[in-house]
Structures are given as structure tokens and as C-alpha cells.
Amino acid sequence: MRSPGKPRLLVVGADGLIGSALERRLCEAGRFEVWGTTRTRESAGSGNRLYLDLRAPEDFDLSTGFDIAVICAGVGGEAACAADPDGSRQVNVTGQVRLADRLVASGSHVLALSSNAVFDGSRELFSTADPPAPRTEYGRQKRDLEVALQALPGVGILRLTKVLDVSTGLPARWDRELEAGNAVEAFDNHFISPLAPEEVASVLLGLIDRRATGLFQFSGAESLSFHAYALRRYADRPDLLARIRPARDPAAGDGVLYNSLRTELPTEEGQYEDLKGVGAQALGLMTGYAYATNPKRLAFTLSRYKFVAKMLTGKTSVLEIGCADAFGTPLVLQEVGALTAADFDWMFVREAQVSHPFRDRITFLRHDMVEGPLEGVFDGAFCLDVLEHIAPEAESRFVLNVCESLTDDGVFVVGIPSLESQVYASEISKAGHVNCKTGEDLRAFMLKFFSNVFLFSMNDEVVHTGYAPMAHYLFAIGCGKRPGLSAAGV
Incomplete structure (x- = not known):
């Protein structure tokens, strides 16, 4: 049942780290009729959940119409894309572009996520004026996605630095290994500017409210190595600290890799x-x-x-x-x-x-x-x-x-x-x-x-x-x- 007076908003990938945080933030705001997609058929039909396979976006029913759509889904991470470049590109580029094209044609305002991986990480604080130069398959896919989406009218793109949640992903893997008595290695030559999912959701809500179009960036405030991040995370557990060991990311060669971006967002300040x-x-x-x-x-x-x-x-x-x-x-x-x-x-x-x-x-x-x-x-x-x-x-x-x-x-x-x-x-x-x-x-x-x-x-x-x-x-x-x-x- 459509909520009278409320814009209808679709979160593509509502089961994911960013999508779920955005869905919670939107529900708290109370200004939207929120729908979310899932790639799990068993979850579809429960509440406002709709099934979507980005490998076949033409099968997704848009007849009821969405005022806004935020695409948070995709195959994430350098390793997954390198292991299956064709399959991941089908989801991260071809599928997202086809879905965005259909959404725009149906009258939706579309926002999509990109990554600092469109740059080579050779220095800090890349800006939107810097030409992309990806060094990984994941970065190349994000670059190609940006190019295709920028050819569509009225689309907004948000580049993000690494999004970390303490209960999932890398921190959770560290937790399991350390609690099992094992040592973990963390790169000391690869720097990240971590973002929390809730921060990203807050920024996305601002872009949604403004119906923002164009290319934007949002970066964590700090730039610290994976090793420094791990030491901070377990600072109150001296029994674990001794098992956190520095390691070199071979992708950096003899140099250092950076994750940071210059934050560039629309602002409410008229000047x-x-x-x-x-x-x-x-x-x-x-x-x-x-x-x-x-x-x-x-x-x-x-x-x-x-x-x-x-x-x-x-x-x-x-x-x-x-x-x-x-x-x-x-x-x-x-x-x-x-x-x-x-x-x-x-x-x-x-x-x-x-x-x-x-x-x-x-x-x-x-x-x-x-x-x-x-x-x-x-x-x-x-x-x-x-x-x-x-x-x-x-x-x-x-x-x-x-x-x-x-x-x-x-x-x-x-x-x-x-x-x-x-x-x-x-x-x-x-x-x-x-x-x-x-x-x-x-x-x-x-x-x-x-x-x-x-x-x-x-x-x-x-x-x-x-x-x-x-x-x-x-x-x-x-x-x-x-x-x-x-x-x-x-």
C-alpha cells in the first residue's frame, strides 16, 4: 500500500552493509515509503522486500514506480572482482547501468555508489577533478560504472572510502582469529580512511533530500594504516595486541597505498x-x-x-x-x-x-x-x-x-x-x-x-x-x- 504524500524510495541492496544502514536511517526519518531489494528469493515478499538479480535487471518490475532509487548493491572488494572479472562486471557495471537506465526512464531520481578505487592510491586526498586511474579490476569496474551513469540524465554518484563495521568484514575476521589464539597480520604500508555505515547513510539522506545530481565524494576524517587501525581496535586488550603483526601489502611495492578522498558534498551554505x-x-x-x-x-x-x-x-x-x-x-x-x-x-x-x-x-x-x-x-x-x-x-x-x-x-x-x-x-x-x-x-x-x-x-x-x-x-x-x-x- 502506497503511503499518501510520501515519496516512494527503493534501496537496491537493502541486505548489505550500507543498504541496511540506509534503510534504517530512512525509516527513522519517516519521510519516505521505503522499499528494499534482496538477492535472496526466500526474503522477497516479506514486508517491503523485492527480489532483484542484477544479472537480469530487466526482470525487475518497475510498473508501480519509484520516486528515488539508491543503488547500494554489487560485488565488493578487490579479491572477489579479480577472481571473477566477467561475473563481477556483469553485476557491478552492466547490471547496475541497465537498472539505472530503466529507473531514469520511469521517472526515478537515481543515486549510485562508487569507490576511491577509481584512483591508484599513490597519494592522499584525490578530488573529483583528478582523472581516474584504477590499479585493480574492482577500480576499473567502478570507473566504467561512473562513465556510463554520467551519460544518463539526473543521476548522482557518491564515491566512498573504505566502509567498516566492527561486527562484519575484516574486523570480525580479526576477532575470530585472535579469540582462537591465532596471530593476524595487518598492512602497515596501506592506509585507509574508514567510514561507518551510519555516516554514509546520513550523507546519502542529505543527497536524497536535495535530489542531488553529479559526482560527489565522502571520506573518513583520518588516514591510518590497517596495522594502526588494528592496534587501536584492540587497545584495551593487551593480551591480543601481541598477536597483531605488521605486514607489507605487496600491491604497494616499495611505496605506500592510500585510501583517502577529498570530501566533496553539496552544502546548505549558500555562499x-x-x-x-x-x-x-x-x-x-x-x-x-x-x-x-x-x-x-x-x-x-x-x-x-x-x-x-x-x-x-x-x-x-x-x-x-x-x-x-x-x-x-x-x-x-x-x-x-x-x-x-x-x-x-x-x-x-x-x-x-x-x-x-x-x-x-x-x-x-x-x-x-x-x-x-x-x-x-x-x-x-x-x-x-x-x-x-x-x-x-x-x-x-x-x-x-x-x-x-x-x-x-x-x-x-x-x-x-x-x-x-x-x-x-x-x-x-x-x-x-x-x-x-x-x-x-x-x-x-x-x-x-x-x-x-x-x-x-x-x-x-x-x-x-x-x-x-x-x-x-x-x-x-x-x-x-x-x-x-x-x-x-x-
């Missing part, structure tokens, strides 16, 4: 293409853009962060919501015990995890506060230039989720451009500023959640208690969560 044009500087991507185009903005930005830092001085654990490139975040770090910086945009999070100068002292993670609270409890939280981007119908849910992440005596600092300032804002700012407020409106809104709210005005880099309608920027500090907060209560 992102302009930011990329300036380039990632030591200041950070967004701040580097500000420095190159309007340097005085740095003074304003740092002044806002300094004000937050002084308001939260001495707090044990603080959360920043909407950190972007986290340029000013270290000012707050100086004044508090521990700092977590979250953003809903993977591009900024991954960039910070890889290159932020304080990444060893700040926990960077991806989280959308509109969707739910963050695990953990903080005695301070703040967001600068975030609330004005939250749709009015979602603003209460946003702050309620912040409150759920705070201790009862926690403090929440909100910084937002004033409504009066918007006549002077740039066109791109106006387009994204859907929820600016006057000072009194901001105070009244925050009083729904906190017993005490203190309002400050700001002009340029000066914070004061002056007349709010003449302020360019506003701060509201909420203290003392109101008891019994709920969505119904606000």
Missing part, C-alpha cells in the same frame, strides 16, 4: 561556491573568505565569540551549535573545560576534523539540532548566526532540543542579526535570513524556555545595553530552564 573560490586558508574556509573580501568582519566575529567566552567562563562542558569553520571557537575554548562544536553540514565538520588547528582539543561532530537533542549533557551552549536561518515553524523545536542537551542550571547564549539591520544586509544574507527578530521579540521568544533572559545590543564590535531597535546585532542569554518544557507547552 559555499564563493568560499571555495577563495580557498581554504589557515583561518578556515568561511573566515578566509571574510578576510579576503571584507576583513573588518573578522573583528565583529571575534568580538561576538569573546563575549560568549566571557559569559560562559568556568563552565565545565559547552556546546556550540552551528560552528561552520569554527574560526572563533578557540576563544571560548580558552574559558571553559571542554568544548563540543556541532554543525549540520558535513563539509564544514569534515574540514574541521581534518585541518582545524584545535581539532585535538575540540570535539567536532555533525548534528542537526532541529532533528533532536545531542547525546550528553552540557552546562553551557551557544549559537551565533544560526537562529535567523531556522524556519519560524521549527524554532521552538530547535530551542527545546537545546534545552534537552542542557543541565537544569545551564546557560544558553543566542546571537542573531536584528530585524532592523536587514535593510542593510546583502542579497545572499537576506535570502538565508528567514527568522530575524527585534530585541523584544527575541526576549519574548527566549522567555518561553528560560526563567531569566538578559538582552544585549551590539554595533560593530561593541556590545552594550543600548536601544535595541538601533542595534545591528542582538544577544539573548537564557538562564534557568523552565520546568516541564515540552513541544505542547510552547
Whole structure:
């Protein structure tokens, strides 16, 4: 039975590592009617499971129609493809292209998975601008798949680095061998940038929501050898560590093989293409853009962060919501015990995890506060230039989720451009500023959640208690969560 109003989405390969994680994420999101394919006839017909053999994609019934299809199936791994190049190509290239062609012809938006194996691994951080140069049969199949899919209209392709789940695949084989008393060998000259299936599912959901087309990449934040990964995995089991031995991957010869990609995903930040044009500087991507185009903005930005830092001085654990490139975040770090910086945009999070100068002292993670609270409890939280981007119908849910992440005596600092300032804002700012407020409106809104709210005005880099309608920027500090907060209560 088709769910009224919900797009119909097909996960091809819903029994696999990535497909099953995506199916769970989609069901949690609740925005889609989710169907999945299986290559096991016994599983077909159970729930929303459909049988599909990629060796005969023409037999798959598309008459009911799917709005979106995500192809997660295929023969994975270099060894399997090398052992049966013709059979694996039938599934990984011929079958997927024929299925995608039929799906596109039926009106579906199609997303497909590819791999860092389209490159030779001779260096780190290949980009989408680099020409593919595969060294394995698996890589050649993925390259050929990409070429064929890019010839179809409206298809998105996501390249991934190695996806590892601790309960399956290589980690599970290590577990069995070590628990049996055997030694395991792990390459010290082959580096991976591991991804968790849940991370991939989150990125795929973002691509689905945007109906994204083109070529994208998503990489793990780290680059570490298989041997280093194994030592970390069993760090709390010294009895096993002695049986983990370094080995050389002969495929690397006298050199080293790398798995990493430069993460390249669509972003919700309207200025992102302009930011990329300036380039990632030591200041950070967004701040580097500000420095190159309007340097005085740095003074304003740092002044806002300094004000937050002084308001939260001495707090044990603080959360920043909407950190972007986290340029000013270290000012707050100086004044508090521990700092977590979250953003809903993977591009900024991954960039910070890889290159932020304080990444060893700040926990960077991806989280959308509109969707739910963050695990953990903080005695301070703040967001600068975030609330004005939250749709009015979602603003209460946003702050309620912040409150759920705070201790009862926690403090929440909100910084937002004033409504009066918007006549002077740039066109791109106006387009994204859907929820600016006057000072009194901001105070009244925050009083729904906190017993005490203190309002400050700001002009340029000066914070004061002056007349709010003449302020360019506003701060509201909420203290003392109101008891019994709920969505119904606000």
C-alpha cells in the first residue's frame, strides 16, 4: 500500500552493509515509503522486500514506480572482482547501468555508489577533478560504472572510502582469529580512511533530500594504516595486541597505498561556491573568505565569540551549535573545560576534523539540532548566526532540543542579526535570513524556555545595553530552564 504524500524510495541492496544502514536511517526519518531489494528469493515478499538479480535487471518490475532509487548493491572488494572479472562486471557495471537506465526512464531520481578505487592510491586526498586511474579490476569496474551513469540524465554518484563495521568484514575476521589464539597480520604500508555505515547513510539522506545530481565524494576524517587501525581496535586488550603483526601489502611495492578522498558534498551554505573560490586558508574556509573580501568582519566575529567566552567562563562542558569553520571557537575554548562544536553540514565538520588547528582539543561532530537533542549533557551552549536561518515553524523545536542537551542550571547564549539591520544586509544574507527578530521579540521568544533572559545590543564590535531597535546585532542569554518544557507547552 502506497503511503499518501510520501515519496516512494527503493534501496537496491537493502541486505548489505550500507543498504541496511540506509534503510534504517530512512525509516527513522519517516519521510519516505521505503522499499528494499534482496538477492535472496526466500526474503522477497516479506514486508517491503523485492527480489532483484542484477544479472537480469530487466526482470525487475518497475510498473508501480519509484520516486528515488539508491543503488547500494554489487560485488565488493578487490579479491572477489579479480577472481571473477566477467561475473563481477556483469553485476557491478552492466547490471547496475541497465537498472539505472530503466529507473531514469520511469521517472526515478537515481543515486549510485562508487569507490576511491577509481584512483591508484599513490597519494592522499584525490578530488573529483583528478582523472581516474584504477590499479585493480574492482577500480576499473567502478570507473566504467561512473562513465556510463554520467551519460544518463539526473543521476548522482557518491564515491566512498573504505566502509567498516566492527561486527562484519575484516574486523570480525580479526576477532575470530585472535579469540582462537591465532596471530593476524595487518598492512602497515596501506592506509585507509574508514567510514561507518551510519555516516554514509546520513550523507546519502542529505543527497536524497536535495535530489542531488553529479559526482560527489565522502571520506573518513583520518588516514591510518590497517596495522594502526588494528592496534587501536584492540587497545584495551593487551593480551591480543601481541598477536597483531605488521605486514607489507605487496600491491604497494616499495611505496605506500592510500585510501583517502577529498570530501566533496553539496552544502546548505549558500555562499559555499564563493568560499571555495577563495580557498581554504589557515583561518578556515568561511573566515578566509571574510578576510579576503571584507576583513573588518573578522573583528565583529571575534568580538561576538569573546563575549560568549566571557559569559560562559568556568563552565565545565559547552556546546556550540552551528560552528561552520569554527574560526572563533578557540576563544571560548580558552574559558571553559571542554568544548563540543556541532554543525549540520558535513563539509564544514569534515574540514574541521581534518585541518582545524584545535581539532585535538575540540570535539567536532555533525548534528542537526532541529532533528533532536545531542547525546550528553552540557552546562553551557551557544549559537551565533544560526537562529535567523531556522524556519519560524521549527524554532521552538530547535530551542527545546537545546534545552534537552542542557543541565537544569545551564546557560544558553543566542546571537542573531536584528530585524532592523536587514535593510542593510546583502542579497545572499537576506535570502538565508528567514527568522530575524527585534530585541523584544527575541526576549519574548527566549522567555518561553528560560526563567531569566538578559538582552544585549551590539554595533560593530561593541556590545552594550543600548536601544535595541538601533542595534545591528542582538544577544539573548537564557538562564534557568523552565520546568516541564515540552513541544505542547510552547
